Amino acid sequence: MNLANVIDKKLANSLFLVHVKEDGSSSKYTYRDLDEKSSWFARGLLTFGIQQHDYVAILADNSFDYVVAYYGILKAGAVAVLINNKMTDAEIVYVLKDSNSKILFTDSSRTFDLATIRFSEIDSFYNVGDFAAVEVSDDQNAICLYTSGSTGVPKGVVYTHKKHFWIINKHASDDSSVDRFRRVKTLIITPLYHLNGLAGIEIQAKKGNVIVMLSRFNSSIALKAIEEHKVNVIATITTTMAIMVNDSAIEHTQLHTVTSIRIGSSITTEAIIDKIKKYFTRAQVVITYGTTETGPGMFSQHPERKPTPKTSVGYPVPGIEYRIVDGVLQVKTPSVMVEYKNKKEMFDSRFTEDGYYITGDLFEVDENGFYFCHGRADEMFKSGGNIVYPSEIENLLDSHPKVSMSAVISVEDELKQFLPIAFVVAHDISEEEIKEYILSKTAAYKHPRKVIFLDNIPTIGSGKVDKVKLKQYYKEHYV
Numbered sequence: 001m002n003l004a005n006v007i008d009k010k011l012a013n014s015l016f017l018v019h020v021k022e023d024g025s026s027s028k029y030t031y032r033d034l035d036e037k038s039s040w041f042a043r044g045l046l047t048f049g050i051q052q053h054d055y056v057a058i059l060a061d062n063s064f065d066y067v068v069a070y071y072g073i074l075k076a077g078a079v080a081v082l083i084n085n086k087m088t089d090a091e092i093v094y095v096l097k098d099s100n101s102k103i104l105f106t107d108s109s110r111t112f113d114l115a116t117i118r119f120s121e122i123d124s125f126y127n128v129g130d131f132a133a134v135e136v137s138d139d140q141n142a143i144c145l146y147t148s149g150s151t152g153v154p155k156g157v158v159y160t161h162k163k164h165f166w167i168i169n170k171h172a173s174d175d176s177s178v179d180r181f182r183r184v185k186t187l188i189i190t191p192l193y194h195l196n197g198l199a200g201i202e203i204q205a206k207k208g209n210v211i212v213m214l215s216r217f218n219s220s221i222a223l224k225a226i227e228e229h230k231v232n233v234i235a236t237i238t239t240t241m242a243i244m245v246n247d248s249a250i251e252h253t254q255l256h257t258v259t260s261i262r263i264g265s266s267i268t269t270e271a272i273i274d275k276i277k278k279y280f281t282r283a284q285v286v287i288t289y290g291t292t293e294t295g296p297g298m299f300s301q302h303p304e305r306k307p308t309p310k311t312s313v314g315y316p317v318p319g320i321e322y323r324i325v326d327g328v329l330q331v332k333t334p335s336v337m338v339e340y341k342n343k344k345e346m347f348d349s350r351f352t353e354d355g356y357y358i359t360g361d362l363f364e365v366d367e368n369g370f371y372f373c374h375g376r377a378d379e380m381f382k383s384g385g386n387i388v389y390p391s392e393i394e395n396l397l398d399s400h401p402k403v404s405m406s407a408v409i410s411v412e413d414e415l416k417q418f419l420p421i422a423f424v425v426a427h428d429i430s431e432e433e434i435k436e437y438i439l440s441k442t443a444a445y446k447h448p449r450k451v452i453f454l455d456n457i458p459t460i461g462s463g464k465v466d467k468v469k470l471k472q473y474y475k476e477h478y479v
Helices: 031-048 064-075 089-099 119-124 161-172 195-207 219-228 238-245 248-252 270-279 344-349 390-398 431-439 467-478
Strands: 015-020 026-030 055-059 079-082 101-106 116-118 141-146 156-160 185-188 210-214 233-237 260-264 284-287 321-325 328-332 357-365 371-376 381-383 386-388 403-413 417-426 450-453
Touching: 015 031, 015 064, 015 219, 026 031, 031 064, 055 064, 055 089, 064 079, 064 119, 089 101, 089 141, 089 156, 101 119, 116 119, 141 161, 141 195, 156 161, 161 195, 185 195, 185 219, 195 210, 195 233, 210 219, 219 238, 219 248, 233 238, 238 260, 238 270, 238 403, 270 284, 270 390, 321 357, 371 390, 381 403, 381 417, 386 390, 390 403, 390 417, 390 431, 403 467, 417 431, 417 467, 431 450, 450 467
Parallel strands: 015 210, 055 079, 055 101, 079 141, 101 116, 185 210, 185 233, 233 260, 260 284, 417 450
Antiparallel strands: 015 026, 141 156, 321 328, 328 357, 357 371, 381 386, 403 417
8 A cells, every 4th residue: 555545535625734934934734735736746756757666855844845745755656765954965965875866855955966856946846637646565665764873874764655554554543542533733843854753744644633843843933833723732752842841931832732742752751741741731741662663652551541650651552572681672563664775784683583673772661561761772881880871860850940951971981980971951050069969869870970061952853862972072072
């Protein structure tokens, strides 16, 4: 089944998308707009010479044109290559070559040695007329998502139509929706080149809901959009929520329409959840878990409706097999990627002999079967022989009322092996006060040996904290 065929034709005249631009203005589009324009786009691709199985790249901020291009590529039977537009030119050149993309669609003024269509010129690309989505086999490649490359060259994570449809269908049929009897308005903040944002669009389109989508994240614009468009659900990541709840504009924003906040892609501390609940008083905060390689939302509610613990990512869902080996979660899921583009050896190394995908994330399970994520296994370190999880220290830092955001890294030490170093966005507090606060809450070996104050915590394209950049910052300024 072609992924582009998941939209209900009966919704043609219904509102599909509210695109909120960087200046706060917005444009509205119906499901008919999406269907017609993505068909025109697909015809344009065929006229250009794009054939089934060809790779077609998109490099842009979120927009209706982006969504049209994505669905149009699928309708043409081609493969959508979604590129992080925060990558350097050298990284983008690498991605375009690695994916063997035939054409690039972009809103950027950057130029590359490839046929390029700007979104400002996209109307001239449309080939108007009826078009039926190309029939594809279940195992035909549909999407290639390139990671940010923070730990090496970017990797192209490839999904087939069948595997990605499993993700959409699983979430679209989830009966834990805010209200199954009305069209829910969901705010999408995450970039569409990130699986969190892309799947968010697809799932809501399959459900026939209304999507409110930001071009790119801006806290004040996001809060204004929630109030103006009466948003019901926020699909986001930890970093953006932490920024929003520390924005002074939140004090006079009407947030009562929000009844669900789904947070994924990174560790969400108890302190951050408490700050969110302080302002979004009617919202259920749901911590989700997924990876680019396996898909989002790999856990759900307890089948007997037992309450999910505050920081748990949820309970296992049917159709996925889970196990924890040496503290690291391994899974078998129908949605797992089919390859890292042109990197077979790296792909094979991520799987066990019996077919489990090794997530690289540290997990534990409580007595009721709820799973808890403690971050990346490669971020855990030992200090004086004691195991330290950065997320534990971040949780304590975030609990201080004068700390807005935090991130903890480890640095080598001749005596202790490694020591924790904290980066914080805070006001009216000293380094010593923060150290004393942590010492009063936990074991001495966990307290940060240095606290570095920043105006903001750097992130990679998906919005996750960029700990590689933080380690480089520490090396350049303090070693």
